Amino acid sequence: ADTIKVGVIGPFSGPFALQGKNFQAGVEAYMALNGKTVKGHTVEVVYRDLPAANPAQSRALAQELIVKDKVQYLGGVYFTPDALAITPLLKQANAPLVIFNAATSAIMTQSPLVVRTSFTTAQTTTPLGKIAVDRGVKKIISAVSDYGPGVDAEAAFKKAFEAAGGQVVEAIRMPLNTNDFSPIMQRVRSSGAEGVFAFLPSGPTTLGFVKAFNDTGLKQAGIKFFAPGDLTQESDLPALGDGALGLLTTFHYAVSHESPENKRFVEAATKAIGSPEQLSFPSVGAYDGMHVIYKMIEATDGKQDAQKAVDAVKGLAWTSPRGPVSIDAETRHITENIYLREVVKGPDGKTFNKEIETFPNQKDPGLASQ
Amino acid sequence: MQTILSIGLDAFAYGMALFIICIGLSLTMGLMRVVNLAHGAFAMIAGYIASYAARDLGMGYAIAIALAILGTIVISIPLERLLFRRIYGSPELTQVLMTIGITFCVIGITNYFFGPTLKTIPLPEALAQPVDVGFRTISAHRLFVIACGVVVATGLWFLIEKTAFGIKLRATVDNAAMADALGVRTQVVYAVSFAIAIGLAALGGVVGAEFLPIEPYYALRYMVTFLVVVSVGGAGSIPGAVVACIVLGAIDTTGRYLMPEFGNFFFYAAVIGIVCVFPRGFFGRAQ
């Protein structure tokens, strides 16, 4: 019976601290519900803070976790470039990397020792194409933040939407640090589109975007609004307030998901994070990530053998708080349901993401297309 | 034409919001010669207080603003006594070090107590309505911000250029030892000006929260914006700050309208252009 160390890298401070806290909540929830030992081996988690995308630091942290802290497993990683910086190390380190969040398809091709339990932007976005057309929107304007995931979202949506018969009349890329979105809304208005597709990273800018959408009267004018679920992350909903009512988003997980597994998870994770308002999707990525790591430890019986560990979880299927999921044997990316959700008001007067439609067993179309 | 007017109005409102937040910093930097990078931290503290008062305690918007300004000033007093007073007259970079330190601490503490989520300050009915201004609708809040900006600009200009206090303040900044030797109680002058600057930061933080939402990272996230606006205007100059806010607000807004994907290019290229033409900022005080 050894102590097996798992190194978790995430943004625990800085502007994305909320996401890091969710990582931690997911990990702690899993360990609270499933114990701290696997086959008699004690699991110990070492957290390392990486406040913002910074590949060099990411690599230094991973290296240190491996060389100094002697971790057998790496987990976490919120941003894609940070994951890309770690992948070249894995082989030499003989350690698998289980990604809790970083959502660019291409990471998986960089190393056979990567497994991902989150989602990709393409995965969560693709169903929106059909949804939009189904709701009678033929002409749409796309507005995405100008960085990797935003560009991914734009491409995935365009492909799906055009395949379903729609037309993207204009594609806007907005700088990440935009504070005032009313000029963008003016563009939307003058483009003559019937709907808007948006992708923004969760955080303060979503608030400004939704506010501007309402304030400039686009909502009253009947313009439809579609976005992947990052935009209505549960922790942002209180700030968005009633302005968010009726927004349609697609995502792999809603805190409100109804299932006994999720109930148990939410209870445990809320306890770990402290305040129920702060809980959102990264926690479930971490929770399932820990599940995968536990399975790996089980399969290797505590010995350090990255390849064997990864092989052991290929095809692994289980019921996650988000619904039924499995690890795709070929891509090592998670196969999961994507849900269409609408922001509605609950009986307690608070808004939440209500799942109204399910797209089962979605793989990552981003990888499939490569 | 309509679009131009419309964009212009947005730009003006955005510029005025920036102005209210930044003018306090412009005073501290231009008049007190303190590069107070913690300015945003004070605006943020005010935002938290206002949010707490209005959302959690259900107080009115006006009361929340007043409480936020008072509360922030009260919090700033011990900081001024213990920390800022040590760096008046220090080299700018020392001030940068100290005020960044303060910012980090404020961020850390806010994060600890209030959590990392966004905080909103609910607007009263009257300000939450969209108002029809003829060619479009605009939220009443934006008009309110514009009005606040105008009041602040004229009030401050009068205080600094026309009153005895203004002269004492400028003298103190110019040469504190000599002002002291002429009987000006420089510490009092500094403390009062500091309080005014903090009060303005607080006001800006609260009324500008619709543009720059309140969250723990606020203080660092917008630091560059504030610094750029203040310097382009010419630190310490009120007309300069007004012009800079409106011009930069307009460039930012039209840039984002015309070609959002090059929004930042536009903005920073314009900044470089302006500084090259006005190497002291629009209304830089002669050194």
Added chain:
Amino acid sequence: MPAASLEVRSLSAGYGPTVVLEDVSFSVPAGSRLSILGRNGMGKTTLLSSLMGLTRRYGGEIRVNGNDVAGDKSSERALKGVGLVPQTRDIFRSLTVEENLLVGIKDRPRSVIQEAYDMFPRLHERRRNLGWQLSGGEQQMLSTARTILGRPSVLLLDEPLEGLAPVICDELMAAFTRLAASGEMTILLVEQRLESALDFAESVLILERGQIVWQGSSEALRSDHSLVEHYIGVGSLH
């Protein structure tokens, strides 16, 4: 404010770790005039600055009309009647001439700045100009006028004639003498031109390396050339 007496007892002062003045003691009766002489770098400026509270004090007492002000900040001393015209002029560069004068008036009404313009008409001509735009002599005038407007009872003058045209020097010295004679001010003057210094003052004090090496009446010094040569240097008196 009527003139005040000044008493200094074993004052030591300097800059940071450097002690410049050591154990300086002297006293000046109310309404009298004292010149302070000494070669370059002997501590004359430091002495005046210390009286104003602008240097670091290591010990000693400074009494104005019997009250110890050594612990006071310079603004307190200024309000108690000490006024300094510094050697480096220290005008407020970014303020206009008029604003510079307004800083000096303490709580007197604004209209008193006319007194300054009467004294130096040149300043009236330049009243809207910023401090940094003034010529050297104009800055000197401004510095002097600014301090005098505050009606100090003890006036400390650090080379106030420097850079002024002879015709103005004469007028200014006459004005200082008048102010002292009217019983309104006690004046301490640091002046390089020995003759002006001796003409002006009743008594003289010579500093060397931060210490008082000679103290006496101007007459005594004037009549003793060897003293002058010894402490101040050759060729000073023509």
Added chain:
Amino acid sequence: MQVIAPSEKLVAPSHTGAQIGRDVAGVLLIIAAGLAGYWLFPDNLALLTRVIAVALMVLSLDLIVGYCGIATLGHAALFGAGAYAAGIACVNGVTEPLTLIVIGAVGGAAAGLVMGTIMLRAHGLPQLVLSIAIVQLFHEAANKASAYTGGSDGLSGLMPSPLFGVFEFDLWGQTAYLFGLILLVFVFIVLKFVVSSPFGMLCRGIKEDQVRIRAMGAFVFPVLLKMFVISGAVAGMGGALAAISTQVVGLDSVSFELSANALVMLVLGGLGTLYGALVGTVIFMGFEHVVSSINPFHWMTMVGALLIAVVLAAPKGLSGLTDRLFASGRAKGGR
């Protein structure tokens, strides 16, 4: 033409000999500290290598800020230019480490030339803002040119070949660290010469009063521009070292945040002495690393407290503190 015959001899003894002795001791101390780091923290070499890369950047920042008196919050533009130059070269088949360092230096120097040309048009705050604007433009450009730079995903897949064909850049990072250390010592010695040359003295003069320097008959702009280019080369080497050792280049290497951090480190260590730059970098990064591993969630408060404490205890930076200790021993001190 001898204007005036010497009439008195200088009384104070010459400082030159003592100065050289101190410099040699300083360099030895750096080497010793570097090797001590190697033996004491064999598991932290990745971090230590990063410290060295950043130290190069902070050194080069000191040339601009400490010696020329030009405040800049955009120094990462030079660091990043070096990093991307080396990175892009490496991805395209130039994998020899020393060549990559040279490429980085050239990239940095070119960026320094651009930055200097623009920044020297203004003074004071507006100048600071120019530096911010420039680094933001660089950042934006790197983001846009994703075909070459990888955009926000970062430029990955750098495979530098072994140093001298023997020493691999591997997981344990010994090669990278020792390579970095040698580079640092080399650069440090060169810079010591630069700052004590007449050119360095001229820069110090410019820092204090440009009008005076002009009245001495020296042009200001070319001197400062030269310093920008030198500084760019050094920062570029730092960037190249970072690229080689971490094998990725991210947008953060041309960010405002990195620039601001570098400035904080420099001021923390003390301006205008090359040692200050090193001390500041090591202390800041070391402290940040330690507190962020102890408490990854609230370490920022601790770092903030450190900065405040330093300003209160040593307003001239940490190296100023040692100066002060020295000075109080001597008879005549500064202010």
Added chain:
Amino acid sequence: MSELFRVEGLTKSFGGLAVSRNISLAMPAGERLALIGPNGAGKTTFVNLVTGQIKPSAGRVVLNGDDVTDLGAVRRVRKGLVRTFQVTRLFSDMTPEEHVTLTVLQREGRASRILSRFTGDSTVADEVHGLLGALGLVEVARRKVGEIAYGQQRLLEIAIALALKPKVLLLDEPAAGVPSSETPRIEQALERLPPSLAVLMIEHDMDLVFRFAKRVVVLAAGEIIFEGLPFEVAANDKVREAYLGNYANARSVA
């Protein structure tokens, strides 16, 4: 001897204030000229115009037959047109020795070299020590300028100007702040200047002016109101009224 330096019709105004009105002046080699005048007459401005710190609105500056009006301040210095500042402009963190060394190196075109050492050249060092010695600055040669007395800073200001080996030297109140006991040092230093040099001195210390100058020019309100030999100055009514006051009386008595 031929004329070394000449200005023609130099004119400048700040806003509405005409500070220099059509000033023309010529100086042969070896000239020792004093420029005096009331405060604010435009003397410093004249120096600024001549040395290129500010641009005249009209007029020419000719040095050695070359028109230098369009040259910048730096090039004029290199051509030998050197000034001192009325208010000292020195580097407070550097020592007098460093100041003068830097100036000498600059004069020889070696100041922007990276690959050479600042100290260690013995001919430079000798020259530097010679200059410092002549102005009595040896004792403070290795103290920071910020810590030495103002009078000594004034002397250093002159040492720097001399180190540039000027052809035309413009001294703006060189003795201001220097005690009368020390002014002989300045005079001595000036006396030992090579005779080919033209020197213009602005000074309010009339004793110094009369000892130094061979010719005096009086400026008032931006105009030259008098030009002549020293002894004529005191006799001129206009000058007396505008500038000299009682001094003239004192001298005529003496």
